[in-house]
Amino acid sequence: MRPIRETIPLEEARQLIADACRPIDRSERVRLVDANGRVAAANVQSARDVPPFSRAGMDGFAVRAEDTFGASRYEPKSLRVIDKIYTGEVPKTALEAGTAIEIATGAPMPQGADAVVMVEETERAGGDVKVLTPVYPRQNVGRQGADIVVGQTVIARGDVLNPSRIGALAALGVGDVEVFAKPAIAILSTGNEIADPGEELQPGQIYDINKFTLSTIIQEHGGVPAPFSTAQDTIDALERAIDEAVLGHRSLGEGGCDVLVFSGGSSVGERDLILDVIGRKGEIVFHGIAVKPGKPTVFGTINGKPMFGMPGYPTSCLSNAYMLLVPALRAMARLQPRHTATVSLPLGQRIVSTTGRHQFYTVRIVDGQAMPAFKASGDITSMSQADGYIEIPAQTDIVEKGEVVDVKLF
Amino acid sequence: MRPIRETIPLEEARQLIADACRPIDRSERVRLVDANGRVAAANVQSARDVPPFSRAGMDGFAVRAEDTFGASRYEPKSLRVIDKIYTGEVPKTALEAGTAIEIATGAPMPQGADAVVMVEETERAGGDVKVLTPVYPRQNVGRQGADIVVGQTVIARGDVLNPSRIGALAALGVGDVEVFAKPAIAILSTGNEIADPGEELQPGQIYDINKFTLSTIIQEHGGVPAPFSTAQDTIDALERAIDEAVLGHRSLGEGGCDVLVFSGGSSVGERDLILDVIGRKGEIVFHGIAVKPGKPTVFGTINGKPMFGMPGYPTSCLSNAYMLLVPALRAMARLQPRHTATVSLPLGQRIVSTTGRHQFYTVRIVDGQAMPAFKASGDITSMSQADGYIEIPAQTDIVEKGEVVDVKLF
Numbered sequence: 076m077r078p079i080r081e082t083i084p085l086e087e088a089r090q091l092i093a094d095a096c097r098p099i100d101r102s103e104r105v106r107l108v109d110a111n112g113r114v115a116a117a118n119v120q121s122a123r124d125v126p127p128f129s130r131a132g133m134d135g136f137a138v139r140a141e142d143t144f145g146a147s148r149y150e151p152k153s154l155r156v157i158d159k160i161y162t163g164e165v166p167k168t169a170l171e172a173g174t175a176i177e178i179a180t181g182a183p184m185p186q187g188a189d190a191v192v193m194v195e196e197t198e199r200a201g202g203d204v205k206v207l208t209p210v211y212p213r214q215n216v217g218r219q220g221a222d223i224v225v226g227q228t229v230i231a232r233g234d235v236l237n238p239s240r241i242g243a244l245a246a247l248g249v250g251d252v253e254v255f256a257k258p259a260i261a262i263l264s265t266g267n268e269i270a271d272p273g274e275e276l277q278p279g280q281i282y283d284i285n286k287f288t289l290s291t292i293i294q295e296h297g298g299v300p301a302p303f304s305t306a307q308d309t310i311d312a313l314e315r316a317i318d319e320a321v322l323g324h325r326s327l328g329e330g331g332c333d334v335l336v337f338s339g340g341s342s343v344g345e346r347d348l349i350l351d352v353i354g355r356k357g358e359i360v361f362h363g364i365a366v367k368p369g370k371p372t373v374f375g376t377i378n379g380k381p382m383f384g385m386p387g388y389p390t391s392c393l394s395n396a397y398m399l400l401v402p403a404l405r406a407m408a409r410l411q412p413r414h415t416a417t418v419s420l421p422l423g424q425r426i427v428s429t430t431g432r433h434q435f436y437t438v439r440i441v442d443g444q445a446m447p448a449f450k451a452s453g454d455i456t457s458m459s460q461a462d463g464y465i466e467i468p469a470q471t472d473i474v475e476k477g478e479v480v481d482v483k484l485f
Numbered sequence: 486m487r488p489i490r491e492t493i494p495l496e497e498a499r500q501l502i503a504d505a506c507r508p509i510d511r512s513e514r515v516r517l518v519d520a521n522g523r524v525a526a527a528n529v530q531s532a533r534d535v536p537p538f539s540r541a542g543m544d545g546f547a548v549r550a551e552d553t554f555g556a557s558r559y560e561p562k563s564l565r566v567i568d569k570i571y572t573g574e575v576p577k578t579a580l581e582a583g584t585a586i587e588i589a590t591g592a593p594m595p596q597g598a599d600a601v602v603m604v605e606e607t608e609r610a611g612g613d614v615k616v617l618t619p620v621y622p623r624q625n626v627g628r629q630g631a632d633i634v635v636g637q638t639v640i641a642r643g644d645v646l647n648p649s650r651i652g653a654l655a656a657l658g659v660g661d662v663e664v665f666a667k668p669a670i671a672i673l674s675t676g677n678e679i680a681d682p683g684e685e686l687q688p689g690q691i692y693d694i695n696k697f698t699l700s701t702i703i704q705e706h707g708g709v710p711a712p713f714s715t716a717q718d719t720i721d722a723l724e725r726a727i728d729e730a731v732l733g734h735r736s737l738g739e740g741g742c743d744v745l746v747f748s749g750g751s752s753v754g755e756r757d758l759i760l761d762v763i764g765r766k767g768e769i770v771f772h773g774i775a776v777k778p779g780k781p782t783v784f785g786t787i788n789g790k791p792m793f794g795m796p797g798y799p800t801s802c803l804s805n806a807y808m809l810l811v812p813a814l815r816a817m818a819r820l821q822p823r824h825t826a827t828v829s830l831p832l833g834q835r836i837v838s839t840t841g842r843h844q845f846y847t848v849r850i851v852d853g854q855a856m857p858a859f860k861a862s863g864d865i866t867s868m869s870q871a872d873g874y875i876e877i878p879a880q881t882d883i884v885e886k887g888e889v890v891d892v893k894l895f
Binding site for chain 2: 110130183300
């Protein structure tokens, strides 16, 4: 049995991981309706003006602005109505001095007109319209190219697509967009005691939790999870699994995964062979972090691909996924760091934390107080029944009841 | 032409919409890996204890705690090692006084043992192990049912599933979960001037933007968008489209949609027939809100189903979707209100807003200042090139340069 002899601080672990994780350069084309949250892989320039023609910005009457100068409610200007333009139509008549053309919002401006009087500022009188207020040239007109001009960069490489940016792409008439590929994350839950849902539990077995928590969190933060079948804890089985993950796999395509995540097998048990296998196939960057939960974490690289060895305990594994994997994953996916909502609340119960490790402590919010929810690292309910967590630095031993703490919400 | 005669305040509009939108009661079963962000439709009780057996919480030696009492580095207690238990195995040997069984984290505790001495607190000496520190009964043991006991409610109806809650379900060995169905939202972009991406623009035409912005925002907030083909602006075409949306549609199943969203056709143009069609088929709740952009918005019900008539202008339509549709959609999907990240920044340029309407003003963040980004309601770049928006109440006419404003980030 090989105990962990030295741990490194959390910040150092994060830096080492950041150094080993590079943004993905592969890209793919997706339809606009599937593009929300994706990251543009190239600038998109407009091939046309938007709007492609000058159009009425209001329902009303297209006019020559100068014909309306001096108009008022007491002295309206009368113009002869010579035509009508609906949206989607092409103007058939050119406007001349002293005339007006009725026009709908969005319809193309007729030749000769340079402004629109809104309908509310007019009165019909037989074949004429009385204009009650003057308009200035270009008033209530959406000029050709006012939104986007031909050649303009509408989306820049690296922009995260959202509803309005997808709208801007739609305005160009494009149906799809080039985006960076999502990082593919191979997940391997090791451990002979692990059973899949639906299987009958044999004596000594438990159901696999980490495969599901990891898959979910990876989806949520811009990655594609590729769960592997549970491997037996033998050197051979693990080496085969790593080869499959690194070199290619049915769910990963021929390039293989971008990141490997193991859960289990990074503690000190005799059967914990991950360290040996990585040591043989790649490079171990660190083993052991001064955090609680999550101390027995391994990080290394295999064929230049980052490899996380998460603790097998569900709460340790998931907590580490939030603290270490998510920042790395989002950087690889070219997404901004995760935004965590925080509330400041008084602590409802004294916490003693004398481990000398940076501690993540799950809490429930009860009657406006943060109540400790942590049971044990092996207990998934430590997290599933919590609303968020607080962090207690390594140097802090006691947080008193009533002290205000920052709760980061899940 | 029928101008909007009266507008109602934003808060009244929101209340009227909230009154008409009810949470969805339909439910469906989804696989755990697809359940993130979904809302549990029923309590889930555990059919078993988790862990299903008492297990070692550390790598080390299973012992009778009383055999270790008084142990110290100077006077270790020696115990005879009689067996070894790996994880996933069943203990074959019962422990007796004066003996110890080597045990891996997660392995079932042998009969007769009530504690585990961690390996770091021991020294091997031939067939014996020297225990250097006493343990108390149950120390380093994860008791059967310590995480979850049989019959315990692990997930409650209405819980939003997240990685840790999905982990708790996985711990029970269930592979799927009953969740509330997502609200289905029929989207109908009206307007003869609207073309679909990939189509050649005819004179007077523009590309459909709203179908894409609406689809995306609906996906993002727990709904399923069902875009319809663009209808021609005739009473017949609109009535057919509504019947299809309300009564059933290939993409909606036989119950039809839960909400209808039209874009375009709610302004005052002669061809704006939506109001007539709703008036004939259902009930108009309001027409016109004192907001900018987004004034010409209709809300009503058809067959008891909420119906939004959004302005055709892309920025007005999307702004209204954020302000009115998203809260309604999230309530129907049983999700918490949208969380908006806010930053307080000095305004980089004076804004004059004398419309008497509650105004949503898009801004870009440039050098730590909020710079106005709004161009016109017809311009999608008013939003796609903005970082967020500020709200200016109806009673405020001027916000000076340098005043600190709350920017809600997109």
